[in-house]
Amino acid sequence: MDKSKVLELLSKFISIQSVSADSKRRKEITKAVDFLKNQFKEMGVDVKIIQKGQSPPLILGIYHSDHGRDLNGNRKTIGIYGHYDIQPEDPVDEWESPPFELTIKDGKLYGRGVADNKGHVIQNLTSIKHLIKVNKLKNNIVFIFEGEEEVGSDNFENYVKEAKDILSRVDVFYVTDTGMYKKNIPQIFYGLRGLVYFELEVDIGNKDLHSGIYGNRVLNPVQILAHLLAKMKDEKTNRVLIPGFYNEVRSITQDERNNFKSFARSDEEEKKTAGVYKMISLDKDQAYLSSKFYPSLDVNGIVSGHTREGAKTIIPRKATL
Amino acid sequence: MDKSKVLELLSKFISIQSVSADSKRRKEITKAVDFLKNQFKEMGVDVKIIQKGQSPPLILGIYHSDHGRDLNGNRKTIGIYGHYDIQPEDPVDEWESPPFELTIKDGKLYGRGVADNKGHVIQNLTSIKHLIKVNKLKNNIVFIFEGEEEVGSDNFENYVKEAKDILSRVDVFYVTDTGMYKKNIPQIFYGLRGLVYFELEVDIGNKDLHSGIYGNRVLNPVQILAHLLAKMKDEKTNRVLIPGFYNEVRSITQDERNNFKSFARSDEEEKKTAGVYKMISLDKDQAYLSSKFYPSLDVNGIVSGHTREGAKTIIPRKATL
CATH class of the missing domain: 3.30.70.360 (Alpha-Beta Plaits)
Structure with missing residues (x-):
């Protein structure tokens, strides 16, 4: 797969200021959703959007590896979780490169969201795209991308309930919102501590x-x-x-x-x-x-x-x- | 004395944003100094300015009640201390009237510096001006106005030393930078606690x-x-x-x-x-x-x-x- 095309895609995704904590940037949330929708369409993946009011929506991307069958077929279904929202970029003056511009320095990528979680989302999209293209995808895939991870996932539970018919057919979930502690040592995360955040x-x-x-x-x-x-x-x-x-x-x-x-x-x-x-x-x-x-x-x-x-x-x- | 003229004068003084804590408003400090200089000139009071570098200067206004004699004459000399700098106006959105506009509401005056210390400075200037006009001033007056009171009076000690020849002739000092605790009960302050301010x-x-x-x-x-x-x-x-x-x-x-x-x-x-x-x-x-x-x-x-x-x-x- 062409590395420059992957970087170009990531670069476009990073340029979207989808800061869920900032209500003034709701339009950027919509941009991120449109970006993902287009990716899914290009890949031949069905898209389902679930939204409550003005909240950042949940995007589902559903791929049936064996066309003509539904997710109930013989093949296993893999769920891939990720989020398209990002943390605020402040303090801006401490960034060494523009936060919403993908910058490569000493072989490392910099930009708000590269590590959490846009980088992983692009990895998932491009690798599945590649597997589809070379006809090697053996499983059904359900992408589940939310836009409120950085602000407490207020609507996530309800969204998931609404998507129950699709999500209940997933055999195994893969959460991409984690990291590798040491280079070249793959890790499997088997638990997350969760978060309680409050203002006093x-x-x-x-x-x-x-x-x-x-x-x-x-x-x-x-x-x-x-x-x-x-x-x-x-x-x-x-x-x-x-x-x-x-x-x-x-x-x-x-x-x-x-x-x-x-x-x-x-x-x-x-x-x-x-x-x-x-x-x-x-x-x-x-x-x-x-x-x-x-x-x-x-x-x-x-x-x-x-x-x-x-x-x-x-x-x-x-x-x- | 015409009350509206006093208010007009105070209003002009209040409109000057002489916030000594804000280095971006050094020009406003100069405006305040010019304002006082003009007042002194109008009153027939001699002006002496002492300044170190770009720091807010000390302004001395010297009035000899018995013209032709110097401060060494028979008459007592009264020193009047005040400051022309003010505290920052933040948080601005909590002001009910514009901070740099004198506003009268329910018989009270509002504006940054009315109570600390521009109001007192105007009181002093106008009452002395009046006493001169009606030929009833029996003492020499030395006004001493500084512009760093709100930021720790860094240069005050040195300024005072430089003005020693004038200040040493003062018999009694009157500090106007205080308040009245209850309406119509005059107070004499005989001590101030001082201040140590630091950032950690x-x-x-x-x-x-x-x-x-x-x-x-x-x-x-x-x-x-x-x-x-x-x-x-x-x-x-x-x-x-x-x-x-x-x-x-x-x-x-x-x-x-x-x-x-x-x-x-x-x-x-x-x-x-x-x-x-x-x-x-x-x-x-x-x-x-x-x-x-x-x-x-x-x-x-x-x-x-x-x-x-x-x-x-x-x-x-x-x-x-």
Whole structure:
């Protein structure tokens, strides 16, 4: 298969700003859907779109390897999951290349979504396209691409229910939204931890106050959040202190420990890749497992009060975490 | 004296965006200086400007009540301190009237700087102007207006030293940069607590990281700040826990307690004025004194990571307090 054509396709997909978190870019979501629809048509794959209101739709691409039969035939049906939405590109000024332009540097591809998950989607589309072309596809394929993965997949469950007649015929699902930890060591993921994301706002009143006049008289919302966060995580062990947080975490088997040993990176390597000063761990034997098995708790953003140049003596009226 | 002319003058002064914290508005600082220079000229007051580099200058206005004599004459010399710079106007969308437009509503004046400190400066200028006009000014006056009060008065000490020959002749200084706690109850301020302002940045590395991949493996800068802040203030008593913080705080005398009682507002009144849900206190007998005598510690702003619409699963590379 022609590598340049694959890159051209990825480049086009990357140029679409399908940031699901940004309601102002709903048109870009539509562009991404149209892009995928066209791909399916070119491949001779049937398309089904399920959408609720203005939410990013679910796109199904259904290919019957044995034309004339339906998915109930003798052949196995493989489901391929992916998502066409991407994370916001901010902070923009820290990108070394334009986020929505596919850039190749030292043999690596850069662009918002290359690693999560547009790159994988293109891999899937082009490899299936190739198998169809050379007449070597032995299975039925059901592509299932959503556009809300980066914002919590609010409608996913309902979409899946609506597509039950198609999806129930899938024998095995292949989730492409993962990565390879070490080059040339293929990995099979057999579990994902899931995610709970929430925003917390602490309000002390209805206006910012002068800290010289109201200091010691009103609570500071950032201070309230600080006390709250300090109670949520142990400063020394880094363990989450919220009661019950680890209750349903099963222990890691010896087999799993052995398997993971084979490709775990050293803390030195991790430090370099992450670009941080220090690595921490929750697992006393295999640091690497800390982020693979144990649930984690993190602040993804916080903002309160005066954050621009210079000084401003205020007690902010609210803090958002 | 014509009230509308005073308001017109204040209105012109308020329209000047002399935000010293914003280096992009240096021209507005110059405008404010020119405004004051013109006022002095109109009043027949000598002007002296002291400036270091591009910093907001100190403006001195010197009036000899007995022309022909210098400040060494028999008459007493009164110094009047004020500042022509203002705090930033953000968040702009919470202003009910344009910040740089003097607005009168229910007999009150609104506009950035009306209360701190342009209103007082205009009061001083117009009342002295009036006293000169009606030939009733019995003292020499030295106005001393700076433009860095809102950003820590970096150059003030040096400016004052340079103006030593003039300022050393002042018999009494009048600081106009204060307020009246209750309407029609004049107050004399005999002490100011001063201010230490600093910015604290916690960096964990050189890029934002995916919290799904690096959670439990790297420290979160917001969590680090939370632990730090939680240790700085007692959650129950609201007392600052930094060693030595209260060391040089003198006790409040019974006379002072009695004096302050006469105009202290109730917590209910304070709550309404501040627009908050709850008042706190450091003084077990007179809550009002908490913000008048005791030093306070407050976070004026914090920012880290993703603060825009929607979700972004990152561990921010830095947090700024």
